[in-house]
Amino acid sequence: MQQKSLVGELLAEFIGTMVLLLFGLGVVASVVLFGKGVPGEVVNGGTTNINIAWGLGVTMGIYIAGKTTGAHLNPAVTVTLAVFRGFSWGKVLPYVAAQIAGAFAGAALVFLNYRVAFEAFDPGLEKTASVFATVPTFPMDPMYGWIDQILGTALLLLMILAITDEKNTPPGNMAPIMVGLIVVAIGMCFGTMHGYAINPARDFGPRLFTLIAGFKNTGFDGGVWIVPIVGPLIGGLIGAAVYDFGIRKYLPE
Numbered sequence: 001m002q003q004k005s006l007v008g009e010l011l012a013e014f015i016g017t018m019v020l021l022l023f024g025l026g027v028v029a030s031v032v033l034f035g036k037g038v039p040g041e042v043v044n045g046g047t048t049n050i051n052i053a054w055g056l057g058v059t060m061g062i063y064i065a066g067k068t069t070g071a072h073l074n075p076a077v078t079v080t081l082a083v084f085r086g087f088s089w090g091k092v093l094p095y096v097a098a099q100i101a102g103a104f105a106g107a108a109l110v111f112l113n114y115r116v117a118f119e120a121f122d123p124g125l126e127k128t129a130s131v132f133a134t135v136p137t138f139p140m141d142p143m144y145g146w147i148d149q150i151l152g153t154a155l156l157l158l159m160i161l162a163i164t165d166e167k168n169t170p171p172g173n174m175a176p177i178m179v180g181l182i183v184v185a186i187g188m189c190f191g192t193m194h195g196y197a198i199n200p201a202r203d204f205g206p207r208l209f210t211l212i213a214g215f216k217n218t219g220f221d222g223g224v225w226i227v228p229i230v231g232p233l234i235g236g237l238i239g240a241a242v243y244d245f246g247i248r249k250y251l252p253e
Contacts, residue, residue, distance in 0.1 A: 021106025149231025
């Protein structure tokens with residue numbers, strides 16, 4: 001019975017993460033592949049569309065997996081909950097594997113849907129790997145990528161714990177929408193330096209897909225891929241520590 005329960009949890013994390021990536025990568029593909037108009041002109045929504053769709057993708061993923069697992073959908077969330085909320089360490093690696101697999105599947109489906117457009121826009125797949133995985137705006141100075149990944153994920157976990165804490169002022173069934181809006185806000189404020197992965201599975205799963213699918217400049221050869229994996233894990237722990245020791249500790253029972 002316990003094994004059956006774990007299978008259901010992993011399926012929920014897989015499907016929830018896949019749906020999150022379908023919305024998130026789908027909008028990036030739409031903006032990049034079809035948003036080329038007059039130079040300097042903002043067309044097809046640009047970054048506004050991207051930020052809103054990523055937030056909606058998070059909301060939809062939470063509605064899918066929320067009842068089953070609490071909808072981690074993010075290794076940084078899973079690890080943080082294991083450290084600060086007693087989540088079983090025995091489930092951490094299976095959850096992370098399901099999340100990465102879901103992200104990989106989401107990337108594959110987006111590419112399948114837009115394959116003709118990719119072939120027309122970038123026949124050699126030399127410049128569109130960034131549709132799927134993040135890249136630093138300033139590749140010669142990766143420190144900025146570290147800072148924004150840590151800061152963005154710290155904000156994410158700080159706010160998630162605040163929103164879901166029954167001792168605080170939880171928004172009830174509005175929580176998925178609120179978490180989605182947090183992602184929108186983080187993207188608008190901190191999304192330009194490194195693409196605001198703030199989720200190791202969201203970045204590594206699709207990046208692995210680009211490598212297998214034959215994309216060039218995937219980031220694996222330069223160490224770029226490490227930043228959106230390690231940075232969010234550190235940031236999540238920092239955000240949770242700030243909440244627990246700065247806010248939760250002083251909340252009335």
